[in-house]
Amino acid sequence: xxxxxxxxxxxxxxxxxxxxxxxxxxxxxxxxxxxxxxxxxxxxxxxxxxxxxxxxxxxxxxxxxxxxxxxxxxxxxxxxxxxxxxxxxxxxxxxxxxxxxxxxxxxxxxxxxxxxxxxxxxxxxxxxxxxxxxxxxxxxxxxxxxxxxxxxxxxxxxxxxxxxxxxxxxxxxxxxxxxxxxxxxxxxxxxxxxxxxxxxxxxxxxxxxxxxxxxxxxxxxxxxxxxxxxxxxxxxxxxxxxxxxxxxxxxxxxxxxxxxxxxxxxxxxxxxxxxxxxxxxxxxxxxxxxxxxxxxxxxxxxxxxxxxxxxxxxxxxxxxxxxxxxxxxxxxxxxxxxxxxxxxxxxxxxxxxxxxxxxxxxxxxxxxxxxxxxxxxxxxxxxxxxxxxxxxxxxxxxxxxxxxxxxxxxxxxxxxxxxxxxxxxxxxx
Amino acid sequence: xxxxxxxxxxxxxxxxxxxxxxxxxxxxxxxxxxxxxxxxxxxxxxxxxxxxxxxxxxxxxxxxxxxxxxxxxxxxxxxxxxxxxxxxxxxxxxxxxxxxxxxxxxxxxxxxxxxxxxxxxxxxxxxxxxxxxxxxxxxxxxxxxxxxxxxxxxxxxxxxxxxxxxxxxxxxxxxxxxxxxxxxxxxxxxxxxxxxxxxxxxxxxxxxxxxxxxxxxxxxxxxxxxxxxxxxxxxxxxxxxxxxxxxxxxxxxxxxxxxxxxxxxxxxxxxxxxxxxxxxxxxxxxxxxxxxxxxxxxxxx
Numbered sequence: 001x002x003x004x005x006x007x008x009x010x011x012x013x014x015x016x017x018x019x020x021x022x023x024x025x026x027x028x029x030x031x032x033x034x035x036x037x038x039x040x041x042x043x044x045x046x047x048x049x050x051x052x053x054x055x056x057x058x059x060x061x062x063x064x065x066x067x068x069x070x071x072x073x074x075x076x077x078x079x080x081x082x083x084x085x086x087x088x089x090x091x092x093x094x095x096x097x098x099x100x101x102x103x104x105x106x107x108x109x110x111x112x113x114x115x116x117x118x119x120x121x122x123x124x125x126x127x128x129x130x131x132x133x134x135x136x137x138x139x140x141x142x143x144x145x146x147x148x149x150x151x152x153x154x155x156x157x158x159x160x161x162x163x164x165x166x167x168x169x170x171x172x173x174x175x176x177x178x179x180x181x182x183x184x185x186x187x188x189x190x191x192x193x194x195x196x197x198x199x200x201x202x203x204x205x206x207x208x209x210x211x212x213x214x215x216x217x218x219x220x221x222x223x224x225x226x227x228x229x230x231x232x233x234x235x236x237x238x239x240x241x242x243x244x245x246x247x248x249x250x251x252x253x254x255x256x257x258x259x260x261x262x263x264x265x266x267x268x269x270x271x272x273x274x275x276x277x278x279x280x281x282x283x284x285x286x287x288x289x290x291x292x293x294x295x296x297x298x299x300x301x302x303x304x305x306x307x308x309x310x311x312x313x314x315x316x317x318x319x320x321x322x323x324x325x326x327x328x329x330x331x332x333x334x335x336x337x338x339x340x341x342x343x344x345x346x347x348x349x350x351x352x353x354x355x356x357x358x359x360x361x362x363x364x365x366x367x368x369x370x371x372x373x374x375x376x377x378x379x380x381x382x383x384x385x386x387x388x389x390x391x392x393x394x395x396x397x398x399x400x401x402x403x404x405x406x407x408x409x410x411x412x413x414x415x416x417x418x419x420x421x422x423x424x425x426x427x428x429x
Numbered sequence: 430x431x432x433x434x435x436x437x438x439x440x441x442x443x444x445x446x447x448x449x450x451x452x453x454x455x456x457x458x459x460x461x462x463x464x465x466x467x468x469x470x471x472x473x474x475x476x477x478x479x480x481x482x483x484x485x486x487x488x489x490x491x492x493x494x495x496x497x498x499x500x501x502x503x504x505x506x507x508x509x510x511x512x513x514x515x516x517x518x519x520x521x522x523x524x525x526x527x528x529x530x531x532x533x534x535x536x537x538x539x540x541x542x543x544x545x546x547x548x549x550x551x552x553x554x555x556x557x558x559x560x561x562x563x564x565x566x567x568x569x570x571x572x573x574x575x576x577x578x579x580x581x582x583x584x585x586x587x588x589x590x591x592x593x594x595x596x597x598x599x600x601x602x603x604x605x606x607x608x609x610x611x612x613x614x615x616x617x618x619x620x621x622x623x624x625x626x627x628x629x630x631x632x633x634x635x636x637x638x639x640x641x642x643x644x645x646x647x648x649x650x651x652x653x654x655x656x657x658x659x660x661x662x663x664x665x666x667x668x669x670x671x672x673x674x675x676x677x678x679x680x681x682x683x684x685x686x687x688x689x690x691x692x693x694x695x696x697x698x699x700x701x702x703x704x705x706x707x708x709x710x711x712x713x714x715x716x717x718x719x720x721x722x723x724x725x726x727x728x729x730x
Contacts, residue, residue: 006529014517211513214574217480218502218530411482424444 007227306368439488506580
């Protein structure tokens, strides 16, 4: 046991001093900063790059279309041809919107948007939205409906979701649960690959430098493997703590900075932007309403168990691999289940209770990812227990099995190993 | 004296390939035993079993008359043929790491390491990374790792490969010093000149079988062909010696084959011949190399 810790300590110290590791650890939070601020900044800048659209309205229904998302509509009485000429002539006019005369009565008529450049999708979406809403209202007006009825028809319904528990109703949001599901599953996927790969590389370099036989004459192969796995786990936890701390600081600082920018410009934004801001605030508060402690505890369990399961298998594969060959044919074999898990993630999130999601979250090779995707939506206790027990049993099995392959593989050089041979190694004395 | 280590009928197969077949051998305490054999003879397998890296399929290994146990590993120092060090670790740090794996207290380890680094004149390299060192220097570090926990038994697999004559001599001197201090050394090598020079015991394996195991002198005597090399200055007539097997190998130089009584007579007749100067009269014991080649090529047939 003592040797396991000595090896883990050496593994940890040697890696943490590595320059590449330091750079990645310190750089990652700034990459995170970019990821979180780019969407916010793009909204901010989008508000400033306004577009002017000349409206040629032959139907005479659209007296004034209100500006939205930085798109200004300017009505003109000119013909379409001369409006198009104006568009070519003046830089300030971006597009010409043509609304045919019989647009209200004849649904075959088409609204045309033309410009010096092909209009971008975001502009088309906004314009389509505005024009079709207006056409809808005008068509309904022909049925002589009162304005109040029209307004009531136009009202949007928002569904409030609730989870029923023994303690009564808990308010919850599908959006928040989905976000949490994706977040945690992705983190598990990323960490298993990242740290499993690190263990793999460490085993490979040990085999390559031929130090393994020296070590194996002092320590048991199993101790060596476990030492490596624990050392990298400790390293991973350090890295995660650094990242979380940095990210929290950055989020706090960036949040207050962005809020400052928002405050200064809120009057410049139009109503829909304000609506977006309040929507994101709602999402934010519903995210806060998730059972975070429970999620984090399960995350830690599934991350550690999944990491042990896969890093043991990866170290076995690395030990069996030929040093001279760059690629290892069996790596894919081991990593395939995680990739299946992550590729099924959207299916699991959108349908957390169907049989596919159930089995993916019970089978130990995919359960760390699939179960983390289900937990935010609520999972029956028996399923959780079954999944956890199976995962623990499998990782114990994988560690001892890998230990057996590791023992033989680490001393085997210049030989391509077949699967049959790998399975034979498990039974060598 | 009872052997310190012995293997009894050990068999080991890797799949269909049999590495050792009912091999028995013993290592005398305080000996320098040469473990000899051509490539693929099973030497590395024997060593790995002594080091408990692999276990035999059948048979047993004993240490001082009892079953070899995991806890006995502390008494072994092993330098594998495939040398390996952590390239990115500093010299001193690496030595301390191996010392800690061998459960040596840090202060004591530091002292031992200092002594060895001084002895090998590499004390200035202690803060350098291993991959900055020359091959000879790395070899010295490897040797220190093998001996720093003061093992009772040293197993050295080809300890001189890659070393220049000066450094090989330094390591040789240390091996002899350790043997003098009461350690048992097992030396696996192909270089017969080293065996002649260092080993007082020999164990020869081929095709997973022990062909020879015993004291070097005894083995050489066992393979005695009763040959003598004679070099003379002057004319003589060997017909007076009677029926004798004689091979002329040069100018006044020949080899005779005779039992000890006849040799005495011949020597007397040479000594009484006043016209002759005897330049050389030497019993020719087979070299280990000759015995090795002879046995290995015969056992292969």
